[in-house]
Amino acid sequence: MSMIAAFYGGKSILITGATGFMGKVLMEKLFRTSPDLKVIYILVRPKAGQTLQQRVFQILNSKLFEKVKEVCPNVHEKIRAIYADLNQNDFGISKEDMQELLSCTNIIFHCAATVRFDDTLRHAVQLNVTATQQLLLMASQMPKLEAFIHISTAFSNCNLKHIDEVIYPCPVEPKKIIDSLEWLDDAIIDEITPKLIGDRPNTYTYTKALGEMVVQQESGNMNIAIIRPSIVGATWQEPFPGWVDNLNGPSGLIIAAGKGFLRAIKATPMAVADLIPVDTVVNLTLAVGWYTAVHRPKSTLVYHCTSGNFNPCNWGKMGFQILATFEKIPLERAFRRPYADFTTNNFTTQYRNAVSHRAPAIIYDFYLRLTGRKPRMTKLMNRLLRTVSMMEYFVNQSWEWSTYNTEMLMSELSPEDQRVFNFDVRQLNWLEYIENYVLGVKKYLLKEDMAGIPEAKQHLKRLRNIHYLFNTALFLIAWRLLIARSQMARNVWFFIVSFCYKFLSYFRASSTLKV
Numbered sequence: 001m002s003m004i005a006a007f008y009g010g011k012s013i014l015i016t017g018a019t020g021f022m023g024k025v026l027m028e029k030l031f032r033t034s035p036d037l038k039v040i041y042i043l044v045r046p047k048a049g050q051t052l053q054q055r056v057f058q059i060l061n062s063k064l065f066e067k068v069k070e071v072c073p074n075v076h077e078k079i080r081a082i083y084a085d086l087n088q089n090d091f092g093i094s095k096e097d098m099q100e101l102l103s104c105t106n107i108i109f110h111c112a113a114t115v116r117f118d119d120t121l122r123h124a125v126q127l128n129v130t131a132t133q134q135l136l137l138m139a140s141q142m143p144k145l146e147a148f149i150h151i152s153t154a155f156s157n158c159n160l161k162h163i164d165e166v167i168y169p170c171p172v173e174p175k176k177i178i179d180s181l182e183w184l185d186d187a188i189i190d191e192i193t194p195k196l197i198g199d200r201p202n203t204y205t206y207t208k209a210l211g212e213m214v215v216q217q218e219s220g221n222m223n224i225a226i227i228r229p230s231i232v233g234a235t236w237q238e239p240f241p242g243w244v245d246n247l248n249g250p251s252g253l254i255i256a257a258g259k260g261f262l263r264a265i266k267a268t269p270m271a272v273a274d275l276i277p278v279d280t281v282v283n284l285t286l287a288v289g290w291y292t293a294v295h296r297p298k299s300t301l302v303y304h305c306t307s308g309n310f311n312p313c314n315w316g317k318m319g320f321q322i323l324a325t326f327e328k329i330p331l332e333r334a335f336r337r338p339y340a341d342f343t344t345n346n347f348t349t350q351y352r353n354a355v356s357h358r359a360p361a362i363i364y365d366f367y368l369r370l371t372g373r374k375p376r377m378t379k380l381m382n383r384l385l386r387t388v389s390m391m392e393y394f395v396n397q398s399w400e401w402s403t404y405n406t407e408m409l410m411s412e413l414s415p416e417d418q419r420v421f422n423f424d425v426r427q428l429n430w431l432e433y434i435e436n437y438v439l440g441v442k443k444y445l446l447k448e449d450m451a452g453i454p455e456a457k458q459h460l461k462r463l464r465n466i467h468y469l470f471n472t473a474l475f476l477i478a479w480r481l482l483i484a485r486s487q488m489a490r491n492v493w494f495f496i497v498s499f500c501y502k503f504l505s506y507f508r509a510s511s512t513l514k515v
């Protein structure tokens with residue numbers, strides 16, 4: 001019997017960010033391994049015209065939850081969606097709901113965050129720092145609380161090369177930042193943002209670091225732990241391989257490469273691609289929840305959930321395997337054939353952006369205009385290149401994360417728990433994982449049918465022929481123009497033609513002799 005699964009039995013669990021990528025997988029695993037848990041409270045806001053109930057209904061009826069329904073048929077009775085907007089004071093939770101949460105909650109998993117790299121400092125602080133502070137305040141009023149698990153990121157201290165499982169201080173106190181954002185106007189905030197974030201690449205990593213400081217400062221007597229995953233990718237094993245449902249991290253770029261939009265990227269092939277499957281992160285999170293509640297460590301422990309020092313893979317290998325998978329399983333209606341290489345200097349990157357990305361987009365838009373349609377490719381390409389430029393920071397360097405606490409936890413688990421809540425990435429086969437990831441992107445994110453693969457292959461063949469035709473036409477036009485303008489080019493052309501003629505005559509003569 002799994003001790004961790006048994007621990008969550010009968011518990012009331014509060015999850016923030018349950019509608020997000022990681023939150024859904026966390027809920028799924030909890031229901032599947034501990035179907036006798038009491039209730040999962042999720043803090044949800046209405047979104048995209050959907051009510052809370054509609055959002056929950058959609059999640060429970062998705063493919064991800066198919067297995068859950070078998071082991072926990074009354075899952076919809078055990079999930080309680082509570083209206084909450086983390087941007088509001090007290091999260092806008094009603095008095096009755098707040099009372100219930102305060103009196104019943106046993107465990108909190110705080111996953112909600114803004115993960116956008118380009119968010120304004122005001123919004124990123126509100127969600128990643130102030131909301132964390134408010135949630136801790138709520139947690140401190142919960143008499144039955146056993147553990148508070150905060151999800152951060154391994155990149156919260158990406159300004160360092162070697163990162164230990166400790167909370168690093170930021171030069172400006174989170175409280176001072178929160179206070180000053182209240183009275184500063186947006187223009188001034190935009191101006192001081194680069195100075196505040198310093199050598200971090202974006203407001204996301206900076207505010208996640210501030211969030212950790214808040215956790216440390218407000219922890220009081222609570223049992224708190226922080227988990228720092230690196231780049232979270234599709235599921236490795238559970239509930240099935242390759243599940244993914246958003247474009248964050250590599251997923252969006254995998255699509256862009258598969259559709260032939262992204263053909264070059266400024267990345268260092270030997271840099272470590274520290275990807276971690278989402279089910280691995282969830283398994284560690286649940287194990288940490290159990291350990292923190294049962295063993296009550298004296299201080300707030302930080303757990304790195306990374307792959308680099310157990311089972312490293314680099315961007316070169318990953319890119320190669322992504323492209324190899326597209327040979328077997330192409331995406332439908334590609335713009336160009338998938339092909340991508342890594343460039344490492346700025347000049348080559350600019351050149352590739354102009355020639356391999358912008359020029360084809362402009363030509364395609366010209367074609368759309370000619371055929372009476374609305375041009376859209378240049379806009380899409382500009383957005384893609386902006387996204388890629390934001391990712392460059394993470395694909396051109398390697399980090400080293402120490403993992404003492406994660407290894408300590410692994411050794412504390414029973415063999416059964418090590419199996420059911422496996423977070424040992426040494427067992428991960430990268431080639432298999434990447435293939436499943438690409439397949440998952442096609443099936444679950446793009447919702448493409450496997451029956452369409454022969455047609456997709458046919459389409460790629462047509463694109464190859466168009467590519468050859470286009471190149472030949474381009475060469476002939478260029479050559480024709482050159483001949484018209486330069487005596488030297490004409491001489492070279494006549495020399496080549498007469499050489500070919502002589503060669504063919506010789507060949508014909510020698511074959512006649514043989515007969």
Ligand SMILES: CCCCCCCCCCCCCCCCCCCCCCCCCC(=O)SCCNC(=O)CCNC(=O)[C@H](O)C(C)(C)COP(=O)(O)OP(=O)(O)OC[C@H]1O[C@@H](n2cnc3c(N)ncnc32)[C@H](O)[C@@H]1OP(=O)(O)O
Pocket residue numbers: 115116117118153154155230231232247248249250251252253254256257265269315316317318319320322323340341342383384386387390391394395
């Ligand atoms: C050698 C061999 C050869 C091989 C060759 C090569 C092989 C092939 C290469 C293949 C690639 C292989 C790996 C590559 C490296 C991966 C690096 C990952 C690093 C991640 C580090 C993470 C570290 C930290 C981890 C963490 O701790 S946190 C999680 C990370 N957080 C994020 O990943 C948020 C990012 N996102 C945003 O920051 C916002 O999204 C924003 C982008 C500003 C847009 O923002 P905006 O344009 O305003 O608006 P949106 O509405 O958001 O999107 C507007 C439009 O862009 C679309 N779109 C949104 N996203 C993405 C996205 N990603 N990728 C693509 N498209 C995207 C969206 O569909 C919409 O399209 P549309 O509907 O217009 O058609």
Ligand SMILES: NC(=O)C1=CN([C@@H]2O[C@H](COP(=O)(O)OP(=O)(O)OC[C@H]3O[C@@H](n4cnc5c(N)ncnc54)[C@H](OP(=O)(O)O)[C@@H]3O)[C@@H](O)[C@H]2O)C=CC1
Pocket residue numbers: 016017018019020021022023043044045047084085086087110111112113114115127151152153154208228229230231232233246248249
């Ligand atoms: N994905 C990754 O690569 C990594 C993620 N992390 C961390 O893991 C955690 C989960 O990330 P992930 O699941 O990928 O992120 P997602 O963007 O998929 O999910 C974010 C969640 O936060 C919720 N949320 C955002 N704003 C609000 C708000 N104002 N009120 C209520 N809820 C809100 C979202 O709700 P809604 O659906 O309503 O928008 C969603 O449920 C985050 O803390 C992130 O920093 C760490 C390392 C890597």
